[in-house]
Amino acid sequence: MTEVALQHYLGVGAILFVIGLIGFMTRRNLIVMFLCTELMFQGVAINLIAFGAYNGNLAGQAFTIFVLVIAAAEASLALGLVVLLFRQKNTLDADAWREMKG
Amino acid sequence: MLNPVMLLALCVIAGIGTAIALPSRMELSMRRIGGVILLASGVMLVAWLASVMKSGMGGYFWVFAIIAVVSAVRVITHERPVYSALYFVLTVLASAGLFILLSAEFMAAALVLIYAGAILITYVFVIMLAAQTTPGDKPLVGVAEYDAVSRERVIASAVGFALAGVMLFVIFDKASAKTGIESRPAAVAGGQMATGDLGAYLFTHQALALELAGLILTLAMVGAIIIARRQVVGGIVNENEPVEQVNSIATPVDDNPHSIPVYGTANPRAKAYPQT
Numbered sequence: 001m002t003e004v005a006l007q008h009y010l011g012v013g014a015i016l017f018v019i020g021l022i023g024f025m026t027r028r029n030l031i032v033m034f035l036c037t038e039l040m041f042q043g044v045a046i047n048l049i050a051f052g053a054y055n056g057n058l059a060g061q062a063f064t065i066f067v068l069v070i071a072a073a074e075a076s077l078a079l080g081l082v083v084l085l086f087r088q089k090n091t092l093d094a095d096a097w098r099e100m101k102g
Numbered sequence: 103m104l105n106p107v108m109l110l111a112l113c114v115i116a117g118i119g120t121a122i123a124l125p126s127r128m129e130l131s132m133r134r135i136g137g138v139i140l141l142a143s144g145v146m147l148v149a150w151l152a153s154v155m156k157s158g159m160g161g162y163f164w165v166f167a168i169i170a171v172v173s174a175v176r177v178i179t180h181e182r183p184v185y186s187a188l189y190f191v192l193t194v195l196a197s198a199g200l201f202i203l204l205s206a207e208f209m210a211a212a213l214v215l216i217y218a219g220a221i222l223i224t225y226v227f228v229i230m231l232a233a234q235t236t237p238g239d240k241p242l243v244g245v246a247e248y249d250a251v252s253r254e255r256v257i258a259s260a261v262g263f264a265l266a267g268v269m270l271f272v273i274f275d276k277a278s279a280k281t282g283i284e285s286r287p288a289a290v291a292g293g294q295m296a297t298g299d300l301g302a303y304l305f306t307h308q309a310l311a312l313e314l315a316g317l318i319l320t321l322a323m324v325g326a327i328i329i330a331r332r333q334v335v336g337g338i339v340n341e342n343e344p345v346e347q348v349n350s351i352a353t354p355v356d357d358n359p360h361s362i363p364v365y366g367t368a369n370p371r372a373k374a375y376p377q378t
Binding site: 004008009010014015016018019020023025027031035036038039042046049050052061065066068071072073074076080083084092094095 | 220225321323327
């Protein structure tokens with residue numbers, strides 16, 4: 001069994017990022033939109049870990065820890081905001097907040 | 103070494119499949135056909151990569167990668183948010199497997215604990231809190247309209263897979279020119295980068311950033327509590343009765359020193375969630 005090249009991990013990360021991007025653009029449910037940002041975080045984390053492993057240092061893993069920290073902070077704040085928005089309009093539809101666009 | 107036309111064709115096929123598979127007013131069987139198209143393009147990409155790149159036949163990598171990508175597609179194509187969240191757990195577990203293959207055991211454990219454990223539980227709680235029962239057609243009973251119909255499917259798929267095509271082409275065509283990162287260093291592949299080394303690295307080279315990360319987490323926690331405790335004035339629930347908004351200085355709710363005052367209410371001594 002030959003070894004997996006770095007490119008394959010980068011490819012998986014890129015595909016996960018793109019899928020999250022498409023989901024963020026298309027879905028209208030606020031919660032699913034934030035799930036899709038988490039999907040994009042996953043792709044970036046796989047990229048960072050793969051680069052760190054193939055470069056032979058720990059910087060990739062350390063960076064991924066900070067990505068996880070930001071993801072956790074973002075999730076808690078975003079879900080608090082989603083609950084607040086839901087209590088105001090009684091819907092999770094992102095289009096319900098159309099009047100906010102400039 | 104890599105034919106860009108082939109890659110472009112694959113990305114176009116995958117984009118068409120995604121546009122069909124995303125939630126819309128289309129028939130469920132049509133959307134399944136879109137999923138099959140997407141799956142076929144994925145299989146073709148895998149087979150093509152396996153034939154072009156002579157390396158990369160590690161079985162576990164393919165298993166984890168396919169699970170991750172397929173469940174990621176299900177996250178964005180499933181119309182029920184709870185199922186999206188559960189498929190996201192599957193993606194997280196599969197990428198934790200990829201992390202273990204990259205000898206990042208601590209990060210794999212942290213990913214499962216933080217994502218699958220903490221963040222996803224929060225998501226599922228919020229989904230259940232904000233659950234609505236809406237009448238729907240036969241296959242989609244209880245699915246809200248904004249979940250069942252997504253917006254701008256075609257344009258989003260085109261943009262996304264154009265980006266995917268460019269990134270995959272750069273990754274697989276240009277990056278192979280740089281030798282030296284083709285194979286992993288022997289020390290890494292042999293598992294020399296242990297969790298202890300990661301801890302030592304974090305607390306020697308990244309100590310300040312680590313403290314800042316803790317500060318950010320604390321700030322996020324305090325901010326989330328303040329956001330979630332705020333009283334909603336003028337929402338749909340009490341739209342009929344006029345509500346005057348008084349932004350007075352909040353006074354303590356009661357004698358309990360741990361209770362948080364509520365801002366922006368007519369009665370500053372009101373509790374955020376009265377026991378009614």
